[in-house]
Amino acid sequence: MGEMYDEFVEFIQNSDVKDKVDIKFIDVMEDSLDGYDAVKTMLEKGYGMPLTAVNGRLRFYGGISNEMFYEEIKKHL
Known part of the structure; x- marks a missing residue:
């Protein structure tokens, strides 16, 4: 999943929305899912x-x- 996320981040960083979005990755196997x-x-x-x-x-x-x-x-922008 991390590789797909990295590719997506690169895609967004090269787009016109790069300064308008916050991107967050949650690893459902390692991170807490509280909330x-x-x-x-x-x-x-x-x-x-x-x-x-x-x-x-x-x-x-x-x-x-x-x-x-x-x-x-x-x-959504």
Whole structure:
């Protein structure tokens, strides 16, 4: 997952939204999920990783292209 995240960060850093977004990676195997109840629920239900949120709301699960995620970000700016 870390590699996908790194690629996404690079993609965003090379885009027009780079100064308008904060990106955070949570390792569900190592980081505490306290405060991430929706993530816990989705994992318990078997949703695939990565789980992706925009403005704190889960929007995607499983694989997603950087372009699709970028378009979703643009909708919320």
